[in-house]
Amino acid sequence: MSAGTPSSDTRQVWLLRGAIVAVVLLGWEALAASGWLFRDVVPSLAAIARALVRLLGNPEFYTNLAATAGEIGVGLAIGGVCGLAAGIAIGANRFVAGAYEALLHYLGPTPKIIFFPVMIMWFGVGAGSKMAMAAISCFFPIAISAAAGMRGIDRVLIRVGRSFRARPWQMVTKIYLPAMRAPVLTGVRLGLGVAIIGTLLAETKLSNRGIGFLIIQAYSTFDMPRMYALLIVLFALAIGLNTLIGRFGRHSR
């Protein structure tokens, strides 16, 4: 039961965070300098910083980033729309739910990357297969959240819509979707996360464009500082996007 005032507590938290970061960085640098692990597996912080600067200054990085972003974007759009539609259908109708919800629930937690060879066959070795990976990855969390969201809608709102003789499309856009905003947003957050993973893993496996391609390229040329730089940028973007969506959800209440 600490007797500190709120401001001194926050100060302590930030001090501790700073201390942890400092220890990690120092430990890293020590490991790098010691040469204990073989050359460059743990590059010095300076080397990583240099690689980071080089990376962010290189237009090639941005074209690849755009390629990946495009693949994720299209995949998210396709998977999202299909997921929403499926989720709404399942949430709205108990019979449909009985028929297909189990499929969603049980197929959701499976490794989607194993479908990649099939996606290649169907959509080619280019961007198409990556978009497909993103789509099948994000379909499930979005559909599941949408179904739960549908079920959570206050029944009276649906009766209001019916009493005003709203047509199905109007019901969806003016009642269902606004009412489901929070769970759907959560689903999209999750969906984005798995879409990023699906696309990038596919790029590491078979691609000649994209961030995943750059990562595997750095691996095969044993350019470790560059790999770390890429991973840092990737993680920063992924976590940043996730936080942004979270904030957006909270503000639009």
Add this chain to the structure above:
Amino acid sequence: MQPSVTVAAPAPASAAATPLLDVERVSKRFVTPEGPFTAIDDVSFTVAPGEFVSVIGPSGCGKSTLFNIIGGLVGDYEGRVRVAGTGITGTHAGIGMVFQEESTFPWRTVLENVAFPLELAGMQKEERLARARHFVSLVGLSGFERRHPAELSGGMRQRVSIARTLASEPAILLMDEPFAALDEQTRVILGDKVLQIQQQLKQTTLLITHNLTEAVQLSDRVLVMTYRPGRLKRIVDIELPHPRDSDVVGSERFGRYVAEIWHDLREEATRGLEADEAQARAAGPRS
């Protein structure tokens, strides 16, 4: 597990023998953003061995604060609390607490719950389970030893909590509105049961309650507290014969005690309501 009761202190004027529990000028003040705030103010009383004393007061009179202080869960207060002559510092082995909320361990059976204090004391498994069985039957739950609390009703769960505390054989049984969450009939019947046990064991008991009939039905003395800041307003000796059962609730003398205490309580409860109203008015409408 009984602490040795040494009669060392000189006998206070109000009791022939050393009181088992001695609460002396206990006050508790808080510092809030709105300024200093006194929960209880200069409360003093004693409980003699074998006595059943109730503390009654309106909501907001600091009863639960008093409970936590005597039980040793709150350390920062003015005044002294003594058990058998020695001041307490934190929780005391001689004080057994029964809380208002659900406090049975959901992952243990009834028997294991009741055996808990015996387990802590290092008793061997067979012995402590046998001993626990005794207390389980004391509260009337024989046959339910192997059940889990989730399978029992609220009243039965409170009985388990009481049995568990009794199993530690405390010098003083301290209870904070143990029947508050129960319906009236269950409450009366359980109250009966607790009184029976108390008389049988000669268990010194301090009961915190807001229920008037309960206080008069069970106690030898009732301490009436004022609304915030909580002070001792009145002490009423209940001279109803033992053994008492819920039938005594209908008697005339009972009615008179209730009326007498209600007169004081109502004053305080009204003050409490008015104070709450004033506070809500001062806070203004919510934006």
Add this chain to the structure above:
Amino acid sequence: MSETPATARSRMAAHAAGAGTVLAGVVLVEALIRAGVINGFVVPLPSAILAAFPRVIVEENVLHRFWQTTQEVMWAALLLAVFGVGLGALLYRYRLLRRACETWVAALAAAPIVLMYPLFLVIFGRSATTIVAIGFAAGLSAVILKTVEGLAGTRRVLLDVGRSFRLTPAQQFRMILLPSALPSIFVGLRLGLIFAMINIVGVEFLINFGGLGQLINDLAERYDLPATYAAIFFVVLVSVVFFVVTERLERWAQRSA
């Protein structure tokens, strides 16, 4: 919460309808391929895929591969139980540490950990260690967060009971906090295990090492399409079974906890 016969019947009917439509879809695909509408080289005949199942199971030593993957999952499970719960308990115990790190752990959950596999490849090589390490890293966040949640969710009055009986901190943890948190910890372990399993199979596929994931990669590189599809279905089946089994286990554990 028992169903009426009518609701039970309509539920069965729904299940049947769902299964029926899926089957109908498969038959439709078969027909379309035979009719030449769908290219049989891109989508093999469902009947061929079915025929490939026994071939794959026998020739490709599926049982042995399944055991390999299972071992990797079991190692990840052990590491998660020890370090995940341990770190969670540590975070609960030291409030300052928790306030400092909890958001980081939550952010970790959103991070695409598996994308670090090329890094792990460099450090551990193409080995089971890489696979187990990624599985462990993927599931860690869930276990830590659920452990903290469970411990922190212990009802205040139960802690007061412990204090009123003068328990030492170690006794308080062992006899009250841990049992109270167990349901939540089980949920976390299950979640962590699921994430671990998914990533383990995925990484096996990607680095072409290990059990079932590697099988798919192998068959795909050999262009044996029906077998590839069959292997994929098989792996999906295994992961579904894993999901269901852990779901039952969790429910059983929560009932007896």
